[in-house]
Amino acid sequence: MSLLVESSKAPPRMPSYLEAGHTVRSWLFTLDHKRIGILYMAAITVFFSIAASAAALMRIELLTPAGDVVTSETYNRLFTMHGVLMVWFFLIPSIPSVLGNFIIPLMIGARDVAFPRLNLLSWYLFMAGGILATYSIVAGGVDTGWTFYTPYSSTYSNGHVMAMAAGVFIAGFSSIATGLNFIVTIHKLRAPGLTWTRLPLFLWSMYATSIILVLATPVLAITLVLMAMERLWGVGIFDPKLGGDPLLFQHLFWFYSHPAVYIMILPGMGVVSETLAAFARKPVFGYRVVAASSMAIAILGFLVWGHHMFVSSQSVYAGVVFSLLSFLVAVPSAIKVFSWTATLYRGHITFETPMLYALGFIGLFTVGGLTGIFLASLAVDVHVHDTYFVIAHFHYIMVGGMVMAYMGGLHYWWPKISGRLYHEWTARIAALITFIGFNLTFFPQFVLGYLGMPRRYHMYPEQFQTLNVLSTAGASILAVGYALPLFYLGWSFFFGRRAGPNPWGATGLEWKTASPAPEHNFETTPVVTTGAYAYDAEGNP
Amino acid sequence: MNRPGIAAFFSSGASSVAPRVDALFWSLVLASAVVVAVLVLLNLTFLIRYRRGSPARRGPLEVSTWKFEATWIGLTTVGFLGFFFWGARVYLDMERVPADAYSINVVGRQWMWDIRHPNGRREFDELHVPLGRDVRLLLSSEDVIHSFFAPEFRVKQDAVPGKTVSVWFKPTREGVYPLYCTQYCGTKHSQMTGRIVVMSPDAYAAWLTCGPTPRIAERGRELFTKYSCSGCHDQPSQIHAPPLLNVYGSMVPLQDGTFVYAGDEYLRDSILLPTKQVVAGYQPIMPSFQGVVSESDLLDLIAYLKSLPTAASAAPQPSPAAP
Numbered sequence: 086m087s088l089l090v091e092s093s094k095a096p097p098r099m100p101s102y103l104e105a106g107h108t109v110r111s112w113l114f115t116l117d118h119k120r121i122g123i124l125y126m127a128a129i130t131v132f133f134s135i136a137a138s139a140a141a142l143m144r145i146e147l148l149t150p151a152g153d154v155v156t157s158e159t160y161n162r163l164f165t166m167h168g169v170l171m172v173w174f175f176l177i178p179s180i181p182s183v184l185g186n187f188i189i190p191l192m193i194g195a196r197d198v199a200f201p202r203l204n205l206l207s208w209y210l211f212m213a214g215g216i217l218a219t220y221s222i223v224a225g226g227v228d229t230g231w232t233f234y235t236p237y238s239s240t241y242s243n244g245h246v247m248a249m250a251a252g253v254f255i256a257g258f259s260s261i262a263t264g265l266n267f268i269v270t271i272h273k274l275r276a277p278g279l280t281w282t283r284l285p286l287f288l289w290s291m292y293a294t295s296i297i298l299v300l301a302t303p304v305l306a307i308t309l310v311l312m313a314m315e316r317l318w319g320v321g322i323f324d325p326k327l328g329g330d331p332l333l334f335q336h337l338f339w340f341y342s343h344p345a346v347y348i349m350i351l352p353g354m355g356v357v358s359e360t361l362a363a364f365a366r367k368p369v370f371g372y373r374v375v376a377a378s379s380m381a382i383a384i385l386g387f388l389v390w391g392h393h394m395f396v397s398s399q400s401v402y403a404g405v406v407f408s409l410l411s412f413l414v415a416v417p418s419a420i421k422v423f424s425w426t427a428t429l430y431r432g433h434i435t436f437e438t439p440m441l442y443a444l445g446f447i448g449l450f451t452v453g454g455l456t457g458i459f460l461a462s463l464a465v466d467v468h469v470h471d472t473y474f475v476i477a478h479f480h481y482i483m484v485g486g487m488v489m490a491y492m493g494g495l496h497y498w499w500p501k502i503s504g505r506l507y508h509e510w511t512a513r514i515a516a517l518i519t520f521i522g523f524n525l526t527f528f529p530q531f532v533l534g535y536l537g538m539p540r541r542y543h544m545y546p547e548q549f550q551t552l553n554v555l556s557t558a559g560a561s562i563l564a565v566g567y568a569l570p571l572f573y574l575g576w577s578f579f580f581g582r583r584a585g586p587n588p589w590g591a592t593g594l595e596w597k598t599a600s601p602a603p604e605h606n607f608e609t610t611p612v613v614t615t616g617a618y619a620y621d622a623e624g625n626p
Numbered sequence: 627m628n629r630p631g632i633a634a635f636f637s638s639g640a641s642s643v644a645p646r647v648d649a650l651f652w653s654l655v656l657a658s659a660v661v662v663a664v665l666v667l668l669n670l671t672f673l674i675r676y677r678r679g680s681p682a683r684r685g686p687l688e689v690s691t692w693k694f695e696a697t698w699i700g701l702t703t704v705g706f707l708g709f710f711f712w713g714a715r716v717y718l719d720m721e722r723v724p725a726d727a728y729s730i731n732v733v734g735r736q737w738m739w740d741i742r743h744p745n746g747r748r749e750f751d752e753l754h755v756p757l758g759r760d761v762r763l764l765l766s767s768e769d770v771i772h773s774f775f776a777p778e779f780r781v782k783q784d785a786v787p788g789k790t791v792s793v794w795f796k797p798t799r800e801g802v803y804p805l806y807c808t809q810y811c812g813t814k815h816s817q818m819t820g821r822i823v824v825m826s827p828d829a830y831a832a833w834l835t836c837g838p839t840p841r842i843a844e845r846g847r848e849l850f851t852k853y854s855c856s857g858c859h860d861q862p863s864q865i866h867a868p869p870l871l872n873v874y875g876s877m878v879p880l881q882d883g884t885f886v887y888a889g890d891e892y893l894r895d896s897i898l899l900p901t902k903q904v905v906a907g908y909q910p911i912m913p914s915f916q917g918v919v920s921e922s923d924l925l926d927l928i929a930y931l932k933s934l935p936t937a938a939s940a941a942p943q944p945s946p947a948a949p
């Protein structure tokens with residue numbers, strides 16, 4: 086994307102956003118989208134670490150069939166804490182709130198998001214929710230699973246369900262505010278000449294994500310309120326003993342949570358499109374279809390929630406319809422995978438770390454997507470539903486997909502964030518370790534699930550041990566892959582080589598301004614004259 | 627029973643539906659493997675051939691991209707629809723309970739499976755079934771949602787409190803098979819496991835009669851008095867309530883002019899949700915026993931109502947234990 090800078094005489098350099106104030110106050114009360122992105126980054130890194138430690142403990146417990154490391158009560162609290170924190174306090178805010186916040190205004194040539202104060206408020210809501218959730222863990226934990234199924238959660242569970250649900254409820258409003266902010270920003274603040282068909286694909290995917298955030302999250306809020314009413318005041322909504330219907334909860338919950346699955350993957354797809362274009366140095370194949378597929382996913386994603394309920398005793402015919410729609414929602418995802426592959430054709434490819442993550446994403450997402458087809462097939466789902474097969478499937482999407490994309494995006498935009506480069510080979514090796522560790526952790530779980538090992542089992546029959554040991558071994562490798570970036574990125578933030586405005590030779594407005602980005606992003610408002618990814622025949626921007 | 631390790635991966639299962647599920651599963655595996663192989667091959671080729679600085683020819687594409695897009699959108703859609711129909715076909719057969727299936731009651735409770743055979747024989751966490759019969763389980767739950775999962779039979783169904791759900795299978799191999807609860811149900815969820823014993827019909831018939839068989843209908847009669855159902859329903863009574871003879875298996879006229887078939891489901895609803903279907907000519911004065919009678923008392927009450935002289939022997943009755 087080329088741009089015309091109105092004044093070519095170099096004006097006095099604006100301070101970077103990092104230099105604009107060094108006090109704690111200047112961070113906690115900042116209205117700068119970039120600083121807010123960094124605040125999110127710090128917060129979700131903490132939540133990720135807590136949730137990952139819970140997973141580590143579970144994997145250690147599962148080394149042996151007997152329940153010998155922790156009690157069943159503790160184990161159930163561990164997987165609940167892992168699920169709740171990973172979903173609502175890491176994955177959902179990961180790419181949208183960290184990278185989206187940081188990069189969206191830069192990508193569209195704006196000074197900030199549309200509502201900077203609302204943006205800061207989102208972060209505070211997020212923190213309030215996170216602190217409540219953490220409180221519920223410290224106070225004794227919750228054992229309902231992240232799905233909060235009734236009537237267990239509303240009547241039978243004796244954990245701190247209300248504090249945890251309140252945390253999720255509040256964090257939900259942070260999601261809504263962020264989604265709203267992004268929608269308005271993308272609509273109203275695009276630079277002159279940046280038409281919809283010139284938008285980088287990351288923006289299309291963030292736009293689709295924001296629509297889901299705004300439309301789906303309120304349903305979660307309502308569901309949690311209903312659950313609270315039953316739990317606190319005995320209003321019969323879900324518990325049949327009080328005249329309620331337990332399946333109603335599942336319908337409401339998945340009406341939010343299936344679209345939420347796409348909140349947790351669409352942004353990753355956007356990052357992959359950006360990185361592939363940048364390191365293949367050519368436009369993404371079938372730009373329009375890829376952009377449209379993001380929107381198709383956002384819309385169709387609202388119509389498939391019942392595929393989580395094939396064995397719940399919902400109507401058989403509803404099951405058939407939900408199965409059909411679930412197959413259809415997989416088509417746009419398949420389109421993306423094919424288009425990414427075709428993007429490599431006739432490119433000028435190099436293999437920097439973000440590219441390795443993007444390629445890893447394509448592989449793992451493909452496996453996750455294909456096993457999703459297994460689960461959409463009714464007869465097969467009956468067998469593998471609520472077994473480790475499902476666990477493996479969604480970790481291939483959420484961790485193999487979204488976390489890989491988040492790491493890839495973080496490395497890709499790191500020069501813009503920190504102004505510096507990390508040590509390339511260390512980063513490449515970390516990406517490779519992550520990929521290997523991931524597969525070793527989760528591939529055996531497909532087999533476990535097919536053989537019948539149910540999920541959320543503290544103890545398990547002996548014949549499942551070998552595969553569980555493999556999985557735990559993989560998890561320890563994965564842990565190394567996740568820990569390494571903490572060190573080398575941390576180091577590079579202070580001591581890394583200066584990056585310059587465009588270290589990758591990429592297109593996109595964010596690469597036209599200084600690194601780290603200046604406080605107000607651009608000296609003068611850029612004007613866009615070409616579509617996204619306008620590389621010349623030699624692959625130069 | 628549990629063939630160890632990988633061998634089990636290729637086992638053909640132990641129910642009539644298992645081979646059909648497996649055929650679909652392995653076809654999916656095969657199709658996925660082909661897709662993955664093609665993608666890996668293409669990606670590797672492109673990555674190597676078009677690495678920066680390689681001599682490969684570049685330049686713009688000669689063919690318009692929409693042709694590729696249309697092709698792969700078409701191909702994936704057709705492939706997906708094929709698997710959809712296949713999966714739905716098998717599923718519909720799994721869900722359609724054969725009319726003459728042999729019914730066994732299964733109640734899930736934190737954290738055990740409480741199982742009653744038609745003659746009243748009761749067992750916990752162990753389910754004996756006759757080989758080669760269509761076995762229908764009437765699943766219900768006394769507290770939270772549980773899920774009945776028999777991996778070797780490729781069968782799974784949630785047991786939801788407040789209703790009875792049927793699931794059926796036809797065991798095709800004698801043996802002992804695992805049974806798991808797959809819906810998280812609290813602290814000891816992972817210990818809510820059991821065994822399914824498939825026996826020859828003769829052995830099953832012998833097993834049925836050898837154990838203790840409480841006369842559930844008799845217990846049901848006691849409960850009928852205890853919950854003061856008799857106060858209204860035993861004739862003569864001061865209160866205008868229908869006599870419960872000849873109800874089970876009949877078509878009951880309702881207040882709104884429609885008729886309903888009085889099977890197990892109807893009896894359960896009449897006790898738990900009496901206002902759902904009000905018998906023609908009566909006032910809806912019967913109190914709901916939702917949350918008052920436990921799941922196991924409910925089964926005994928239903929057994930008692932079924933033991934009363936019934937309308938017509940034409941009604942589909944559960945056939946006797948041994949075929």
Ligand SMILES: [Cu+2]
Nearest residue numbers: 343346390393
């Ligand atoms: Cu879903």
Ligand SMILES: [Cu+2]
Nearest residue numbers: 807809811815
């Ligand atoms: Cu359970």
